[in-house]
Amino acid sequence: MTTNTRRLDASGRTRSPSMADVAHHAGVSAQTVSRVLSDHPNVQSATRERVLRSVDQLGYRMNSAARALSSGRTRTIGVVVLPTADYSGSAVTHGVESAARRAGYAVNISTASSLDPAAIAAAMTRLDEQSVEGIVLVVPVPTGTDAVETIARRIPTVTIDGSRTVSSEVVAIDQFEVGRLATEHLLELGHPTVWHLAGPDEWLDSTGRAAGWRAALAEAGREIPPLLHGDWSPESGYQAGLLLGRIPEASAVFVASDEMAFGAIRALHELGRRVPDDVSVVGVDDIALAAYCSPALTTVAQPFGEIAALAVEHLLRRIDDPSSPPTSTDVEASLVIRASTAPFAG
Amino acid sequence: MTTNTRRLDASGRTRSPSMADVAHHAGVSAQTVSRVLSDHPNVQSATRERVLRSVDQLGYRMNSAARALSSGRTRTIGVVVLPTADYSGSAVTHGVESAARRAGYAVNISTASSLDPAAIAAAMTRLDEQSVEGIVLVVPVPTGTDAVETIARRIPTVTIDGSRTVSSEVVAIDQFEVGRLATEHLLELGHPTVWHLAGPDEWLDSTGRAAGWRAALAEAGREIPPLLHGDWSPESGYQAGLLLGRIPEASAVFVASDEMAFGAIRALHELGRRVPDDVSVVGVDDIALAAYCSPALTTVAQPFGEIAALAVEHLLRRIDDPSSPPTSTDVEASLVIRASTAPFAG
DNA sequence: CCACATGTTGTTATCGATAACAAGCCTGAT
DNA sequence: ATCAGGCTTGTTATCGATAACAACATGTGG
Known part of the structure; x- marks a missing residue:
């Protein structure tokens, strides 16, 4: 029943109804309108009804700037x-x-x-x-x-x-856990060690995952290969993949994001290394495409x-x-x- | 030099400085402060400097609620x-x-x-x-x-x-043009006709692309194959791909989004149809991964x-x-x- | 029947900025 | 010299809501 009634202000332009307008229309004070609209308990239900009806009829919407100014809450x-x-x-x-x-x-x-x-x-x-x-x-x-x-x-x-x-x-x-999960999965598959393509060092996400990776390897007593760095972009993953693909003993890679992982996988393919036959790859994020690119990506899903x-x-x-x-x-x-x-x- | 001076208000809590505080500190009126901060032209540069110095010293930040209320502009x-x-x-x-x-x-x-x-x-x-x-x-x-x-x-x-x-x-x-671009590209490659996996009909993006596809086919005097529908998700592209892959004469598909395209390509692969050897696929959007999944996706980039x-x-x-x-x-x-x-x- | 708590409503002051107007000063043209 | 008009600054009213307080009605226990 929103009729959206509008008044004329001094300069003759239309103006949305204010709380005072609603109050006047309902025959109560502005404060009562405020109380109704803020769900204050101490308002008689008959009054409440009347106010709400007026709000509806006038098409009143609250002015958040005024509320913010007077209440100090935005x-x-x-x-x-x-x-x-x-x-x-x-x-x-x-x-x-x-x-x-x-x-x-x-x-x-x-x-x-x-x-x-x-x-x-x-x-x-x-x-x-x-x-x-x-x-x-x-x-x-x-x-x-x-x-x-x-x-x-x-x-x-x-x-x-x-x-x-x-x-x-x-x-x-817990990014440490993310790194550990991914790395342990690869170790359990029998890979002698796991390489890691990390994100930029500015991100704790990045350093956390690297730490988890390192810890998992250390715990299993494996050699810790040199760390590679990307910038989260598929292109940076691709560049890293071009390196990794030239290293015959790199059979398992934990990549710090799905997008970089797909870039890396593409580079590996171009170098003739099959995934997962020659190289296993784990990503992070579980993006929508993770299950649908080839091969479907094993990844660590983040909630x-x-x-x-x-x-x-x-x-x-x-x-x-x-x-x-x-x-x-x-x-x-x-x-x-x-x-x-x-x-x-x- | 933001010292962030704070006053005590009546109830004893700290409060950010207001325009009046700045005005008092600079020995001018609040209106002048307002003018300085709104880049009004008619303020002497000496005054402006003084006000800006006070703003800086007091760590003043404007209260946008008050501004919105009084100016009517948020x-x-x-x-x-x-x-x-x-x-x-x-x-x-x-x-x-x-x-x-x-x-x-x-x-x-x-x-x-x-x-x-x-x-x-x-x-x-x-x-x-x-x-x-x-x-x-x-x-x-x-x-x-x-x-x-x-x-x-x-x-x-x-x-x-x-x-x-x-x-x-x-x-x-111009989504009509998007549909036409993709379709004409495929026709130019010699495909007898082009199939189309569209998005939901609620989207004009979707219907526009379909219209462009249909127009391009009609213009070239080709048969118009039945239309398939997805919901933009990779999964829906996958489902459509399972259908298309079973249709031997489907050699070219225009898919209304890259994500659906990757889903479709995956399904085609699973059915043993190679992309692009057996089936050509064009997507839309040019998402970051388009160039890095396999095969790299031909697509219509949107600015x-x-x-x-x-x-x-x-x-x-x-x-x-x-x-x-x-x-x-x-x-x-x-x-x-x-x-x-x-x-x-x- | 009174004192006092509780529930319901209204009044007034206030939040912090800006618009509109007013006032003083300076410049230049007549 | 004088006055119009522009520049610079200040004063006052106002935006629309809420907090704090006040006022009145109602109910309850002693």
């Missing part, structure tokens, strides 16, 4: 992401939006133009200027970055890549939705009770075995 | 996306954020839980309640959807998938960044001049030839 959280169209960033962003929405929060998005601390701080500052009540960082943050720390001290912040800053929450997948929901949950707790101390929570990843890994045939 | 635009971690949605979202940021606008993100008009309207309503000044719809909108139309009439809205509603701008890739920038540009024009009529702009896609297409081998 009910908005911010997300800082990188401007890459990668699977994980986008999965986390959607997870955050969904969890925030359920809690009645809006989401502001801000991209960091690079991993430079200044760029990340700039992205956070933009959110700060929007008066977000909390920030989810979907980017790695070097510890001890002053500009970032300053904002994190004032605005509840949670990192989801495992970066541990002094003032922020941490909700992260991005769960991570995002947890991040928001922690953020809201910190927002409601700023005195509660920052915490650190780990989430489990799981190995998905497909066709890119096979027993050592050496 | 300098925020909204984006409606689907909660899928797909390449195109995320590429467009980042493009919008980047363009908006350059224009001094913040971006609110809102996901539509489904393609149901009610769900899309709900996502738009959430943005409306945040008082966004414009909306970019990265979802298909059925024409004549009242709830959507009502909001689009009030808030400048641009669709980027080609959906033409009465009140919204349209910035879109998502350009689309997003144009969308924002149009939106800002409508915001600045609400009387300007909605327009419709097309952007060109381009064929990227890789290894999944080959001449017809009889």
Whole structure:
């Protein structure tokens, strides 16, 4: 029944109805309207009905700027992401939006133009200027970055890549475990050792996985081959694959992301090395295509939705009770075995 | 030199400095501070310097809620996306954020839980309640959807998938041309005809590509094979591939997205049909992996960044001049030839 | 029947910025 | 010299909601 009645203001332009208009229409005070719309308990149900009817008839929508100004609460959280169209960033962003929405929060998005601390701080500052009540960082943050720390001290912040800053929450997948899972799977298949193509060192995701890989090898008493580095892109995986394919004893490779893994597999094919017959490959992320490229990729799936929901949950707790101390929570990843890994045939 | 000075308010809690605090510190009026921060021309440079110094010293950040309330401008635009971690949605979202940021606008993100008009309207309503000044719809909108139309009439809205509603701008890739490009490429390779795996009919992207495909075939006087449908997912491409692989005369397939294309290629492989030797496949999107899965995918690249920038540009024009009529702009896609297409081998 | 707690509603002040107007000063043309 | 008009700055009212407080009604136990 939304008729969307509009008034004329002093200058003659149309204007959306305000709370005062609703109050007048329902024959109550603005405060009562406010109480009804905020679900305050102490309002008689007859009054409540009447107000709601007026809200409906006038097509009233609340002015969030006014609410924010007077209450000091914007009910908005911010997300800082990188401007890459990668699977994980986008999965986390959607997870955050969904969890925030359920809690009645809006989401502001801000991209960091690079991993430079200044760029990340700039992205956070933009959110700060929007008066977000909390920030989810979907980017790695070097510890001890002053500009970032300053904002994190004032605005509840949670990192989801495992970066541990002094003032922020941490909700992260246990990347050490990710590295270990992948590596142990390959060792169990009988491979003498496992090579590793890591992501950039700026990412804790990256160093965590490498550490897990190294630990698994050490524990099994295997030789630890030299580490390769990529930048998460398929192209960098391809370049690394061109190297690995020339090393005859490289029979098993743990690649730090599915996209790099596909690049590596392509390079191996071009060099005439079959996957998994000659080389077994494990990726990380379980992107949608992992099961459908050839060969179907064995990978470590990361529960991005769960991570995002947890991040928001922690953020809201910190927002409601700023005195509660920052915490650190780990989430489990799981190995998905497909066709890119096979027993050592050496 | 941001010392971030904070005052105590009546209730004894810390509070960020306000414009009045800056004004007092600089020995000017609040209005002058406002003028300096809004880059008004008529301020003496000495005064400007003094104000900026005070802003810096006090660590002042503007309260956007107050600005929005008093000026009636939120300098925020909204984006409606689907909660899928797909390449195109995320590429467009980042493009919008980047363009908006350059224009001094913040971006609110809102996901539509489904393609149901009610769900899309709900996502738009959430943005409306945040008082966004414009909306970019990265979802298909059925024409004549009242709830959507009502909001689009009030808030400048641009669709980027080609959906033409009465009140919204349209910035879109010419999908008819996409279909034609892909189909003609395959015909030029000598294939007698071209099969098509389309996306869901709700998407104009989808129907547009199908129309271009059909037109190209008709123009060449070829038989038009029955149309197959997927839902953009690799799995649906796989299912369609299981069908196509059983049809001996299907030598060329135009698939409406890269992800579906990889699913289809996988199914073809499983059925023993080689790509491109037995079947040529063309996708759409040019996702990052297109060049790195096997075989490297021939595909139609879409300029998502350009689309997003144009969308924002149009939106800002409508915001600045609400009387300007909605327009419709097309952007060109381009064929990227890789290894999944080959001449017809009889 | 009174004192006091509780429930319901209204009043007033306030959040922090900007628009609209006003006022003083300086310049240059008449 | 004088006045129009532009530049610079300040004053006041206002945006729309909520917090804090006040006021009144109602109910309950002594």
